[in-house]
Structures are given as structure tokens and as C-alpha cells.
Amino acid sequence: MLFLKKHLMNEVKILLPESEIPTHWYNIQADMPNKPLPPLHPGTKQPVGPQDLAPLFPMELIKQEVSQEPFIEIPDEVRDIYRQWRPSPLFRARRLEKALDTPAKIYYKYEGVSPSGSHKTNTAVAQAYYNKQEGVKKITTETGAGQWGTALSIACQMFGIECDVYMVRISFNQKPYRKALMNAFGATVYSSPTNRTQAGRNILASDPDTAGSLGIAISEAIEMAVQDEHTKYALGSVLNHVLTHQTIIGQECLKQMEMAGDFPDIIIAPLGGGSNFAGISFPFVADKINGADIDIIPVEPSSCPTMTRAPFGYDHGDTAQMTPLLAMHSLGHNFVPAPIHAGGLRYHGVAPLISHVIRQKLATPRSIDQLECYAAAVQWARTEGFIPAPETSHAIAAAIQEAKKAKEEGKEKVILFNWSGHGLLDLIGYDKYFNGQLTNYSLPQEEIDAATEIMKKYPKPA
Amino acid sequence: MLFLKKHLMNEVKILLPESEIPTHWYNIQADMPNKPLPPLHPGTKQPVGPQDLAPLFPMELIKQEVSQEPFIEIPDEVRDIYRQWRPSPLFRARRLEKALDTPAKIYYKYEGVSPSGSHKTNTAVAQAYYNKQEGVKKITTETGAGQWGTALSIACQMFGIECDVYMVRISFNQKPYRKALMNAFGATVYSSPTNRTQAGRNILASDPDTAGSLGIAISEAIEMAVQDEHTKYALGSVLNHVLTHQTIIGQECLKQMEMAGDFPDIIIAPLGGGSNFAGISFPFVADKINGADIDIIPVEPSSCPTMTRAPFGYDHGDTAQMTPLLAMHSLGHNFVPAPIHAGGLRYHGVAPLISHVIRQKLATPRSIDQLECYAAAVQWARTEGFIPAPETSHAIAAAIQEAKKAKEEGKEKVILFNWSGHGLLDLIGYDKYFNGQLTNYSLPQEEIDAATEIMKKYPKPA
Numbered sequence: 073m074l075f076l077k078k079h080l081m082n083e084v085k086i087l088l089p090e091s092e093i094p095t096h097w098y099n100i101q102a103d104m105p106n107k108p109l110p111p112l113h114p115g116t117k118q119p120v121g122p123q124d125l126a127p128l129f130p131m132e133l134i135k136q137e138v139s140q141e142p143f144i145e146i147p148d149e150v151r152d153i154y155r156q157w158r159p160s161p162l163f164r165a166r167r168l169e170k171a172l173d174t175p176a177k178i179y180y181k182y183e184g185v186s187p188s189g190s191h192k193t194n195t196a197v198a199q200a201y202y203n204k205q206e207g208v209k210k211i212t213t214e215t216g217a218g219q220w221g222t223a224l225s226i227a228c229q230m231f232g233i234e235c236d237v238y239m240v241r242i243s244f245n246q247k248p249y250r251k252a253l254m255n256a257f258g259a260t261v262y263s264s265p266t267n268r269t270q271a272g273r274n275i276l277a278s279d280p281d282t283a284g285s286l287g288i289a290i291s292e293a294i295e296m297a298v299q300d301e302h303t304k305y306a307l308g309s310v311l312n313h314v315l316t317h318q319t320i321i322g323q324e325c326l327k328q329m330e331m332a333g334d335f336p337d338i339i340i341a342p343l344g345g346g347s348n349f350a351g352i353s354f355p356f357v358a359d360k361i362n363g364a365d366i367d368i369i370p371v372e373p374s375s376c377p378t379m380t381r382a383p384f385g386y387d388h389g390d391t392a393q394m395t396p397l398l399a400m401h402s403l404g405h406n407f408v409p410a411p412i413h414a415g416g417l418r419y420h421g422v423a424p425l426i427s428h429v430i431r432q433k434l435a436t437p438r439s440i441d442q443l444e445c446y447a448a449a450v451q452w453a454r455t456e457g458f459i460p461a462p463e464t465s466h467a468i469a470a471a472i473q474e475a476k477k478a479k480e481e482g483k484e485k486v487i488l489f490n491w492s493g494h495g496l497l498d499l500i501g502y503d504k505y506f507n508g509q510l511t512n513y514s515l516p517q518e519e520i521d522a523a524t525e526i527m528k529k530y531p532k533p534a
Numbered sequence: 535m536l537f538l539k540k541h542l543m544n545e546v547k548i549l550l551p552e553s554e555i556p557t558h559w560y561n562i563q564a565d566m567p568n569k570p571l572p573p574l575h576p577g578t579k580q581p582v583g584p585q586d587l588a589p590l591f592p593m594e595l596i597k598q599e600v601s602q603e604p605f606i607e608i609p610d611e612v613r614d615i616y617r618q619w620r621p622s623p624l625f626r627a628r629r630l631e632k633a634l635d636t637p638a639k640i641y642y643k644y645e646g647v648s649p650s651g652s653h654k655t656n657t658a659v660a661q662a663y664y665n666k667q668e669g670v671k672k673i674t675t676e677t678g679a680g681q682w683g684t685a686l687s688i689a690c691q692m693f694g695i696e697c698d699v700y701m702v703r704i705s706f707n708q709k710p711y712r713k714a715l716m717n718a719f720g721a722t723v724y725s726s727p728t729n730r731t732q733a734g735r736n737i738l739a740s741d742p743d744t745a746g747s748l749g750i751a752i753s754e755a756i757e758m759a760v761q762d763e764h765t766k767y768a769l770g771s772v773l774n775h776v777l778t779h780q781t782i783i784g785q786e787c788l789k790q791m792e793m794a795g796d797f798p799d800i801i802i803a804p805l806g807g808g809s810n811f812a813g814i815s816f817p818f819v820a821d822k823i824n825g826a827d828i829d830i831i832p833v834e835p836s837s838c839p840t841m842t843r844a845p846f847g848y849d850h851g852d853t854a855q856m857t858p859l860l861a862m863h864s865l866g867h868n869f870v871p872a873p874i875h876a877g878g879l880r881y882h883g884v885a886p887l888i889s890h891v892i893r894q895k896l897a898t899p900r901s902i903d904q905l906e907c908y909a910a911a912v913q914w915a916r917t918e919g920f921i922p923a924p925e926t927s928h929a930i931a932a933a934i935q936e937a938k939k940a941k942e943e944g945k946e947k948v949i950l951f952n953w954s955g956h957g958l959l960d961l962i963g964y965d966k967y968f969n970g971q972l973t974n975y976s977l978p979q980e981e982i983d984a985a986t987e988i989m990k991k992y993p994k995p996a
Contacts, residue, residue: 083552084617155546187919229916249961255968256915453718454691457649496958499711506717
């Protein structure tokens, strides 16, 4: 190992062999000093039981949702598919460091190598596998920006499961490339709202020209899943089992940082629902619980400040109020975020596990404006060469902030961030940025107050 | 090494450390038993000398163009940038093999990991470096599909050279994403024809609504380069030095195939101008010259059958007849290929070195229809998970043909092909394919006859 370390300290890419793909996912629930609050049934207001979730998810995922085991074994079939792109490379951003003239070392975990182009594939493959094990023939889901729908499409294809994606109408029309990619991976993509569901027909009757919304698309996907015993539903973020699957990212980083001869002082990731942030940070949060001195920074858009300004309480995960009540930071289930280009960060809530981590002061959230993120993304593209997704640009902007701070303070900080996905299907945002068509959005205080009012209707967390 | 071999025989990805990036490019001219014919000055019809090319290219590249040395050292600065994505992975297509139920082993060299998404970056970085060494401030080029313009943009950015890309007007309008990517990499992109050049003004005066063409864009890029002593021009294929730079691909494959414990029986690559084909095959052609039993198969679209149907002779490399006369297979410098989606394969000629390799019977060309290529690309996406460029799909289609043949014959053939680039910016073609809007194109014999007539005007190769 010593030889490897010395050797790899000069590398740009820290690569692990396939034999080093982690054998288990890490479940942070086992190590939480205070346990997070349980989800509540929207009718009874009592904690949700496995049978409440059984129409939507296979039982193994429901078990993972409440598991208190620290490690959950990754099935061989899933690890075998992971080999197509995992372990993903850990890069040292030497060219950016030089451009910033910083004493900081900047490492990034490059999740853009997956077939779908983002970290979403990690949980998509796991979810498709467990559905297959339990005889599921079809999985329904929603997609907005398209990263999640793409990942689930290829995962279902690999296990011979049908995949129906309800894509928000405005995205469906604006992003024919995303649709074509999901078609290439064998999925059927519907422009939501459709005439296939009651939820969809209701909306179309009252507003035939609607642009659609993630809330409507979720309702349609759930409605189609519950009415057929061979069909289930899948979600790409927020839930505990989804976050757990993503910890493969951080576990690989632990090994790769050791190979590089470093340990992070600062860990950064973008945060929408929370899955990519959880993925890179949770294995390090375990160290932090045990006293390690690490700054852990989830980054959100200023226009959707769920972590830095939203209240904490019980709220629904979807606009149509079909999901259980979740204990989380939320801008209100009817909140409609500004039309920023980081579509994956336009979500009104924060995963309950991450909300809990933040409340335990194990992470320090930050919000950054859209224009600063695009400027960071362009500086990145011109130094490191890879074009980041608008979501990823939030982590890059924070990493640049920290690298500049390290320079001011003359400290050789080690920064690690999650390069969660490439931006090759998001170039329309860059085009608008270069044409001066983008602006920042600041959320008025009234919207925060409205969220507080909404959450008063639900049980108050102890 | 034995341990490595046994270990890696079960891997999906064969990875090399950065220390194994080749130190030299391989120059096939040194090993050719019969030498290819020299380019001729279009006026004097005499072999072109270095001074004829000096207004366009830095002297080091002109030297490489005629070098008879078998190996040309890769400068440290170029190898340092290569580390951002090289050595590229060699994959074993186990999932496709299983789907085809073939005894063949299918390996693919995955060039999609480069910042521009294709193999073009290999020569772009080298060319930008030599220009920088000789004090060049700006490089001009043309681009059609956009792969080459993208690669040169990021390469110039890394050496602090300005980059002006003349992009064929119809592509400029249809592919705003490609333009945005080049902008993100710092290049200035012009819709060609422009009012900046005499060539452009002439065209616009006679045909203001022209869709533009690669021929016109080349004329503009060359015109801008020759009128400024600090500006040079760069080409992404066809020329000897470009092909030589790409041999880094095949040299890595030699090592990776050894690690996998195999040696290819069949080598396949798509062919437009010829750079990606040369890149993977030339290091193996050297073995073939020495008697190795390898089938080497460049694949072209049936609609642009430069290798399988076009005459061999002297012809211009561009439509506007500004380049020297090259000894090559050509459909005539004024040939306009059908509007297939593999834009990178829509070129009227074949690189002189490759034309020579074919005439020496060291390679066996094949042409495949567009629809078979798309079908192969979709089968690929659904098994291997990565979405190929339309150009790359030609190699995939041929690999599938060979794997099926191996099954019929019951032979365990080892197939290696060049996965030259991803298709994430080419999804509009897939969308049309799924909507049944694509057709095959067969070239009428009259067009071949017309090319033969044109080439009669030029010196007949000995």
C-alpha cells in the first residue's frame, strides 16, 4: 500500500480496480446518536408501517428504509453491473488549483462516467434488481430534468423490466434529446399529464394547456403503480434506501483519498433531494460523529433555500399530498421553485436523514446564486476540461470559494467534492448564460412564511 | 505481469496507470514496404515542400508530416494533459456477447472519456502544443458535426491560444448545444459563410441563403490563417501527422490486450477522413506487415463509399481546391454526401496513408447502411449502456456482424474495435430513427463515374 500511495500522489486520476468496489452500502441510521423522526401516515398521523408502502416498493427496499444495520450487503448482480463504470475515478483538479493559485488541494469524485451520466445510476440499478427479485414486471417513475428517468431506464433494461417514465410536459417538449436517450435505453416516455390516469385527466380537463409539474407526474406514476400488482414505483432521491445506495460513492472516496495520501478537511456536494450529497458525505459523517474535524457542506441554489431558510417540520414529499408526512426542512409541498437550470435542485424538501444531519450540526449548508455557479462551471470547463451539470456547478462554486479562502488564510486545505454529473444534455443553460439571458432569483420572505403556515397543519416534531 | 493477466481476465474494464501512457507516437510511414505517393502542388504538380505548408502549419508538424522515423516522442506537456483522460479504458463487451450468444470476445477502446467526448482531443492537444511552441497566437479551423471544433477549442484553451471555429451554417443553426460547448471551452464560433473573408463574401453575394458546406468553411479558416503571421490553421483528420498522433489509441490497446491475455483476430473502426481508424489500427498494421494474421476492417457508410467504390487518384482535399493534390480514394472534391447523421463520415476522400494501406491489402474495407448502424447502436445502448456517436455505430454494426459470423462458424474470435466517441450530442438522430424518419441511401453509379472523370484532370499516380 505504501508503494501505491507514493506512486499515486502524483497522479491526476486515482483509479481503483473492480475488485475494490465496496461490498456493502453504508447505512447512517445505525450510527446516528439521536434517531430521526419516522414518516407518518397522512390519515392516521401514526408512523407508517411496511404494509402501507408495499403497493409501491418491493419489501426488501422497505426493509432497507427502516434498517438499523450499519452495512447492507450489495448483491453480486448489482456489483456486476456497477463494474461497467465503478469504481468511478477520483480526480485531483491540478489545473484548477494552478489557475486559482491556491495552496488547497481539490479532489473531485467523477460520477459522470456512468451510462446515464450521473450518480443516479447507483440506486437505479439497485432498485431495479430488488424489483426483479420480487417478480415486478414494470416500474413507473416521474422525471423532471431527466437524469433520474434516464438512470432508471437503463437499469430496468439491464434486468428486463419495463419502464414507464412520466416526464413533465414542458421538459418533454423542451428536451427531445433526453426523451430520445430514454427511448434508446428502452423506456416508454409519456408527456405528463396524460389521459392514462385519473390524476392526469383531471388536470387536462381543467387546464388543457398546463406545462405539467413534478407533483402531477408523481401522482400519475403512483396511480399507475398501485392499480397493477406486477407494477411498482421508484423514487430517485429523498428516501433512506436511496441515500444508502449512494454511499458507494463516499466509501470509494475513503479508499482513494488514502491512496492519494490525503484526508479531506472539507467535503462539498450539491443538494436537491439529497442523494448525491448523502452519497459522498455519509461515510465521512460517521467519522465526524466520532470526532473527526471535517467541514461538510451541502450546497443549494439561493432561489430554493430549503436548508438555509426553510422551516423544519412534517410535510408531504409531493405536491398532490399522496406521500407520507416526512420530518424535514421544507418550503411547503406546493412551493414552485424559480425556473433555474439546475432542475435537479428544484425540490421543496430535504431528505429526512439529511435534515436530521443538519439539525445535529454535522453539516453546514450553504446557498449560492445561479450566476456564480455558471461562472464557476465555465472556469471549470476551461481548466479541467469536463462540462458539469448545472447541479454539479453548485459544488464547484463552493469548492472555489473554499480554495480562495484557503489562499487568503495560507492554509493547505484538502477539499473533496462530488462531481455528480456531466452537463452535455444541459448545454441550453450555458447558451443562455453566454447570451446574458440568465438572472439570479432571491426568494421573498413571504414564501418562507407561507411554508411555516402550511406546516402548522401537520403534527409538530418533538 | 502474470498476476495482472490472470486478474484482469475477469474484468469488464482494463485500466492502465498514467505512467503507462505511451511516450511516443507510432509513425507507420517508417514501416511501409512501398512508400505512399507525395502530395503535389496544385500549380506546379511537383511534390509539395515544407515552405509551401509553412503559412498554415508550425514547422514541427510539417516535419512530422514527412518523417520516416518509426517513433516520434510525445512532449511532456502533451502527456501531462493526456493524463486528464488517458490511458482510456479498454472494455470487454460481456453483456453484448451474452445477448448475441456468440463465442467471440468483443473488446472496445472507449475514447468517449475525453473532455470533448471523442478521440479528436488526442491530436488537438498535440497540434495546439506545437503551435504554442512556435509562438502562434490564434488557430483557425472548420467544423461540421462539431467533434473536431470542440476538441480544438479545449486544446487551445489549455495552452492559452485563441481559437476561431468556422462552423457550417446549417450545423450552427441546428446544433446550438455544440456551439455552447465550444463557447464554454473559450472558442469563438462563426456561422460559415461569414462576411469576414473574401471566400465567405463571395458565397453570400451569390447565395445569401446558403446552408454552407465544409468546403466553404475550410476556405474561410485557411484565408484567415494565411493573412496573419501569428495565426495558423489546424485540420482534424486526413494528414499524416494527425493520423500519427492518434496511434496512442492502438499502442494502449497493445498493452491492454496483453493484460487481458488476448490478441485481436479482427480490428474494426469507423472511417471518415481516417484518423480514428488509423489510431487504433496502425500499431497492429505493423504486426500485419510482419505476417500477423489479423483482419483489419475500416467501416464507411454505404452512402459515402470512398473505400469500397471510389476511384484512386490525385484529388483535392477540399471543395474549393485550395489544398495540395493528395493520392487517395476519392468521390471527387465537389461530392456532396447524403445528409446521414454520421456527419464525421461525410467526407469525399480517404487519408492518403490509409488509401495506401488499403491498396497494399493490409486492410479490408466494408460499407454498412445507416439503418443497420442505428439498430446496432440501440442494441449496444441496451446492453453496454453507453450511447455511441453515429460514427461509432458503424464499428459496432461491423463488430456485431463479425460476432454473428463467429457464432455460425463456431470460432472463438477476438474482436477489437474503436469506440470513437459518445452520442450525447447526436441524440436528434436517434429521435428521428425511433420516429421512422431515417432511410438508407445508395449512391448511384453515375456519381462514381463523375468522380473518375474529375480525377482524370489530375496527374495519374504511378
